[in-house]
Amino acid sequence: MIEVKNLYKTFDGKNMILKNVSYHVKRGEKLVIVGPSGGGKSTFLRCINLLEKPTYGEIWVNGKLITPVDPYLHFDVIEASLTYGKLYEKSVAENPGLSEEERREMLIREIKEKDLLHEKNEGGEYRKRMKQIFAANHIQIDLARQKMGMVFQHFNLFPHMTVKENITFAPVKLKLQTPEEASAKADKLLARVGLTEKADAYPSQLSGGQKQRIAIIRALAMDPEIMLFDEPTSALDPEMVGEVLDVMKELARENMTMLVVTHEMGFAREVADRILFMADGGILEEGTPDELFNHPKHPRTQQFLRCVL
Amino acid sequence: MFENLILAFEKTFIREDRYKMFLGGLGNTLIIALCATLIGVVIGALVAIVKVYYKQTGKLKYLNAICEIYTTIIRGTPIVVQLLITYNIIFVWSTQAVAIGIMGFGINSGAYVAEIMRGGINAVDIGQTEAGRSLGLSSATTMKSIVLPQAIKNVLPAIGNEFIALLKETSVIGFLGVIDLTKAAERVISRTADVYFPYLSIAAIYLILVYGLNYLFKLLERRLAKSDRG
Ligand SMILES: Nc1ncnc2c1ncn2[C@@H]1O[C@H](COP(=O)(O)OP(=O)(O)OP(=O)(O)O)[C@@H](O)[C@H]1O
Ligand SMILES: [Mg+2]
Numbered sequence: 001m002i003e004v005k006n007l008y009k010t011f012d013g014k015n016m017i018l019k020n021v022s023y024h025v026k027r028g029e030k031l032v033i034v035g036p037s038g039g040g041k042s043t044f045l046r047c048i049n050l051l052e053k054p055t056y057g058e059i060w061v062n063g064k065l066i067t068p069v070d071p072y073l074h075f076d077v078i079e080a081s082l083t084y085g086k087l088y089e090k091s092v093a094e095n096p097g098l099s100e101e102e103r104r105e106m107l108i109r110e111i112k113e114k115d116l117l118h119e120k121n122e123g124g125e126y127r128k129r130m131k132q133i134f135a136a137n138h139i140q141i142d143l144a145r146q147k148m149g150m151v152f153q154h155f156n157l158f159p160h161m162t163v164k165e166n167i168t169f170a171p172v173k174l175k176l177q178t179p180e181e182a183s184a185k186a187d188k189l190l191a192r193v194g195l196t197e198k199a200d201a202y203p204s205q206l207s208g209g210q211k212q213r214i215a216i217i218r219a220l221a222m223d224p225e226i227m228l229f230d231e232p233t234s235a236l237d238p239e240m241v242g243e244v245l246d247v248m249k250e251l252a253r254e255n256m257t258m259l260v261v262t263h264e265m266g267f268a269r270e271v272a273d274r275i276l277f278m279a280d281g282g283i284l285e286e287g288t289p290d291e292l293f294n295h296p297k298h299p300r301t302q303q304f305l306r307c308v309l
Numbered sequence: 310m311f312e313n314l315i316l317a318f319e320k321t322f323i324r325e326d327r328y329k330m331f332l333g334g335l336g337n338t339l340i341i342a343l344c345a346t347l348i349g350v351v352i353g354a355l356v357a358i359v360k361v362y363y364k365q366t367g368k369l370k371y372l373n374a375i376c377e378i379y380t381t382i383i384r385g386t387p388i389v390v391q392l393l394i395t396y397n398i399i400f401v402w403s404t405q406a407v408a409i410g411i412m413g414f415g416i417n418s419g420a421y422v423a424e425i426m427r428g429g430i431n432a433v434d435i436g437q438t439e440a441g442r443s444l445g446l447s448s449a450t451t452m453k454s455i456v457l458p459q460a461i462k463n464v465l466p467a468i469g470n471e472f473i474a475l476l477k478e479t480s481v482i483g484f485l486g487v488i489d490l491t492k493a494a495e496r497v498i499s500r501t502a503d504v505y506f507p508y509l510s511i512a513a514i515y516l517i518l519v520y521g522l523n524y525l526f527k528l529l530e531r532r533l534a535k536s537d538r539g
Binding site (some may be wrong): 049051102142143145148149150152154156158159160169173174215218219268292300 | 441444454
């Protein structure tokens with residue numbers, strides 16, 4: 001359902017925050033991402049709905065490309081480049097003995113490793129292929145985001161709107177629901193999280209736990225297929241963590257596809273199908289909760305778990 | 310002494326219904342300041358949006374350059390020179406001095422409001438934009454419906470100050486032939502040959518206006534802050 005391919009992310013071209021991260025999230029999967037602070041968890045999650053722009057790599061959502069085409073992921077594109085043509089001739093002259101297949105593999109590997117492609121001077125055929133792939137697969141990000149809910153650490157409710165307006169604004173504005181439908185849906189969602197009486201309140205009148213529950217149903221009002229959570233309980237007072245986790249657990253039982261960055265190891269154990277351990281900008285280890293918590297292999301994972309458990 | 314004052318008052322305001330002159334002038338002053346503020350807010354908001362959008366995305370390069378030139382010129386030249394240019398060069402075909410004054414002051418104010426608005430937009434938590442975008446709203450909708458309402462609320466006090474500043478600045482508009490409050494005093498003086506009473510009177514009127522409005526805006530601000538806290 002979500003395919004992250006060779007994702008790299010640098011900020012301002014300097015420090016590499018994500019280094020060659022690949023992962024395939026399946027429909028219905030409950031994926032929990034854990035790891036030390038600064039390891040790139042948020043950046044990874046935010047790249048998935050393009051709140052951060054990946055530097056290299058591609059992200060596919062439901063078979064549709066949301067990022068630009070990454071030429072290094074398409075061998076036919078590399079082969080169409082002028083750089084490939086030049087290297088090919090050079091290679092033929094220098095190593096006449098190689099088979100075509102060997103030569104091709106070697107050149108592609110060299111071009112990828114040394115980052116030899118330069119968008120501007122790779123010629124018409126290269127550009128044509130890039131455009132073709134893009135046109136055939138790309139989906140506009142606003143459309144893709146309609147199917148991806150995101151819940152933030154700091155709730156980010158709209159303070160100038162009532163709770164109900166927060167929930168109904170986007171689906172009505174985007175003409176996905178009529179105002180009546182949206183209102184009825186909001187009522188149902190509010191009842192589900194036990195906040196019916198807060199419909200006309202403003203966010204400033206809610207507690208942290210209430211705000212986060214509203215933020216979750218605001219995302220659910222769009223009928224998303226995937227929900228992304230970035231430390232949804234980290235900004236909450238301890239006594240309010242439970243009420244938010246309960247809503248998330250219920251969502252998991254309904255088989256929503258979920259990506260959750262959290263420090264709540266209990267929740268991870270209980271809900272996750274798979275756990276990713278991210279540190280230093282990469283996925284260092286992944287596995288089922290049992291594998292990762294009870295039999296961690298990577299020393300960094302072991303060290304991390306000793307600290308948090 | 311007291312009788313002299315009464316006489317001066319009578320001469321300045323009552324005789325030949327001269328108070329009507331002042332009222333008309335006051336009306337023009339208020340209308341020009343109010344309309345110019347509104348124009349300033351619209352221009353300022355647009356310029357601020359372009360600048361913020363360019364900073365965030367790198368798009369709208371040329372529009373952003375135009376906005377930079379606009380704010381640079383307006384903030385770097387005197388308002389009187391701007392009015393002269395507006396009146397004698399840009400709107401040379403028109404004799405609607407009040408309308409031209411409104412345009413001139415509005416265009417001038419826009420450059421200052423742009424900076425205010427930009428500050429207001431930047432003061433809105435980036436999380437608001439991210440929340441809007443993550444729901445699938447376009448950047449334009451997010452700006453218009455999520456960020457701007459909060460930004461405008463942030464900058465309302467500064468816009469109030471801008472209106473008050475304009476109210477005072479419009480006193481130079483007389484040289485375009487508009488009879489504002491200041492010009493009204495001059496007109497009366499040309500009849501009565503008494504400079505003291507009319508000038509001191511309009512000074513008092515400006516003073517009362519400025520501090521009256523100031524007080525009013527403070528009240529409104531407190532109201533708003535209260536509704537915010539819920
Ligand atoms: N906008 C940005 N500009 C520059 N550096 C950034 C930016 N956002 C994040 N970083 C850097 O990227 C690194 C990874 O950040 P990220 O927020 O993804 O980590 P994290 O795993 O979510 O950590 P935490 O548990 O503290 O939330 C950090 O070193 C951070 O300083
Ligand atoms: Mg984080």
